[in-house]
Amino acid sequence: MKPFVFFDLGQTLVSEWDFIDHFDQKFLELLNGFGARIDMKNYRAVRDSIIRDRKIGHGSVRELTIEVCGAVLPSGYGEPIVRRMDHAVKEGRRTLFRFADGAEQTLKQLSEKCELGIIANQSEDIVALLQSSGLDGYFRVKTISGAVGLKKPDPEIFALALKEAGRGAKDCIMVGDRLDTDICPANRLGMKTVRVTDSLFALQEPREQCEQAKATVSKLTQVPAAVDKMTG
Structure with missing residues (x-):
């Protein structure tokens, strides 16, 4: 057999590398629009630390978004940014996977x-x-x-x-x-x-x-x- x-x-x-680049760019724009004042190098350092430390548990994009928001913005921004990212995530999955x-x-x-x-x-x-x-x-x-x-x-x-x-x-x-x-x-x-x-x-x-x-x-x-x- x-x-x-x-x-x-x-x-x-x-x-998913093209999608990840697309996601990172859109997410960084939103973070800074909400006052984060973070560049791509530092954003990716935060993102990688969250993945390395398994702070997203078994989740993926949604959980990652909330954890990054919690690390670089005052509390309460995670869910609004998840909603704002929804279209970019769906479009990226459709066109970049x-x-x-x-x-x-x-x-x-x-x-x-x-x-x-x-x-x-x-x-x-x-x-x-x-x-x-x-x-x-x-x-x-x-x-x-x-x-x-x-x-x-x-x-x-x-x-x-x-x-x-x-x-x-x-x-x-x-x-x-x-x-x-x-x-x-x-x-x-x-x-x-x-x-x-x-x-x-x-x-x-x-x-x-x-x-x-x-x-x-x-x-x-x-x-x-x-x-x-x-x-x-």
């Missing part, structure tokens, strides 16, 4: 020896990117939080994906960028894990044994070689 490889989407299969360099090559190479799936914390709009890319056909299982009402690191979203794949955890590999939502929960279930560090979440450092990935790669295109070593 072929091994089953599950992928995270954001900052793993999907490159793209599959990472080498994604098709990686999926084609893996599909020759493995079955493929997705376990991702994303809203359902990500389906349009999957379909328009023509890469959705590589995935037998697509477990997306916005569609199933569960979010990583909840073990139930992994259990749902495993059930749909018809596999036990020990026969599966999880590929993702976050130690807290990808690597740790997959390891705890008995899956093998590959961490991709082409991500803002490369700032995370392991805090417990379950956050130690079996393999770590710097680029998506290195995933097939890592999977070969695990399954060969």
Whole structure:
């Protein structure tokens, strides 16, 4: 039986660097409009510290926005700025998300020896990117939080994906960028894990044994070689 490889989407299969630049610019403009008086270098230092210290928990853009506001503005500005950022975030997701360099090559190479799936914390709009890319056909299982009402690191979203794949955890590999939502929960279930560090979440450092990935790669295109070593 072929091994089953599950992928995270954001900052793993999907490159978000253009979106992050777009978000940072819009957010910085708003922060300074509300009186923050901070430049991009210092904003990014605050942002990176929040990610490194895991102050956003398992969240992402909304939680990050609130934490940065709390660090550089008086209290009470977080929610208004989240609302003001909503259009820029949605537009950026729609126009700037793209599959990472080498994604098709990686999926084609893996599909020759493995079955493929997705376990991702994303809203359902990500389906349009999957379909328009023509890469959705590589995935037998697509477990997306916005569609199933569960979010990583909840073990139930992994259990749902495993059930749909018809596999036990020990026969599966999880590929993702976050130690807290990808690597740790997959390891705890008995899956093998590959961490991709082409991500803002490369700032995370392991805090417990379950956050130690079996393999770590710097680029998506290195995933097939890592999977070969695990399954060969």
